[in-house]
Amino acid sequence: MTVTACLKLLMLPAVLIGALAMKDSVAAQDRLPDGDVATLHHNGTTYAAWYGTPTDRYGHAILGDGIEGGSLHLKVGGKAYAVSLPQDQVFEDRTPRLIDLNGDGKPEIVTIRAFLSAGASVAVYGLQDDRLVELASSRPIGRTNRWLTVAGIADYLGTGQKLIAFVETPHIGGTLLIVRWQGNKLKLTHALREFSNHKIGAREQNLSATVYADDQALPYIILPSNNRKVLHVVGYKDGKIRSLGQKALTAPVARQIPGAETVSDCAVFELENAERVQICASDINAG
Numbered sequence: 001m002t003v004t005a006c007l008k009l010l011m012l013p014a015v016l017i018g019a020l021a022m023k024d025s026v027a028a029q030d031r032l033p034d035g036d037v038a039t040l041h042h043n044g045t046t047y048a049a050w051y052g053t054p055t056d057r058y059g060h061a062i063l064g065d066g067i068e069g070g071s072l073h074l075k076v077g078g079k080a081y082a083v084s085l086p087q088d089q090v091f092e093d094r095t096p097r098l099i100d101l102n103g104d105g106k107p108e109i110v111t112i113r114a115f116l117s118a119g120a121s122v123a124v125y126g127l128q129d130d131r132l133v134e135l136a137s138s139r140p141i142g143r144t145n146r147w148l149t150v151a152g153i154a155d156y157l158g159t160g161q162k163l164i165a166f167v168e169t170p171h172i173g174g175t176l177l178i179v180r181w182q183g184n185k186l187k188l189t190h191a192l193r194e195f196s197n198h199k200i201g202a203r204e205q206n207l208s209a210t211v212y213a214d215d216q217a218l219p220y221i222i223l224p225s226n227n228r229k230v231l232h233v234v235g236y237k238d239g240k241i242r243s244l245g246q247k248a249l250t251a252p253v254a255r256q257i258p259g260a261e262t263v264s265d266c267a268v269f270e271l272e273n274a275e276r277v278q279i280c281a282s283d284i285n286a287g
Helices: 005-009 014-027
Strands: 038-042 045-053 068-076 079-084 089-090 097-099 108-115 119-128 131-137 148-154 163-168 173-183 185-193 209-212 221-224 230-237 240-248 253-256 265-271 276-280
Touching: 014 108, 038 097, 068 108, 068 119, 079 131, 097 148, 097 163, 108 221, 119 148, 119 163, 131 240, 148 209, 148 221, 185 240
Parallel strands: 131 185
Antiparallel strands: 038 045, 045 068, 068 079, 068 089, 089 108, 097 108, 108 119, 119 131, 148 163, 163 173, 173 185, 209 221, 221 230, 230 240, 253 265, 265 276
């Protein structure tokens, strides 16, 4: 490594250096070519998760190519775990999500798993008897080449349990679904139509954000309309999940930019014309 390269590395934030080191540590393993490694430091332990065993057996190419994951990998400290899917399934996703869903002190892995004949579903994996196994899943959409993508994970209803929000068929009049982990199922609690958090064929999956308003205990989901030209603030009110406010845009949403917000209850989005827009839960008149 050159002196210049060393100086550039020293200028990087410690968190980013750690993430780069984690990616390098799994680079030699059978990782998706466009996949990232999710990392989480939780209760003194470092967790890393990623997709491996690249396969073209599905060919849907919703994320820009026909290569999907055939296996899921988890590293806990120095110990590695993996689970491989049957030939009729793939992980139609780029990066898994590490989060403690049930409050047991250990993170689960939230994935997008697709059946070749029945389309996508959300599947939760975790460690059980020192093995990486599927713990729960939503029903598949029911048709091949039908997809969904995760919009957020939080206690949206104020029940004390984290819920998973995702948009089903985001390119075909998408529906926002919120599901609760119950037994080995992810059971539907609420649905709201006409949203999209993905551009067909794009690698980018981060087009939504979960925020908390200063005067509101429950979190909101900020996500685009089905044409991605309006941002909606969606929340739970009067027993329903509903759009509580919206902001018209000059171009479709391209991505959400984590950490760019100037206020904690806000999220910043970049549009396809390169304009940046900040939208805040506290700006919305939810009355």
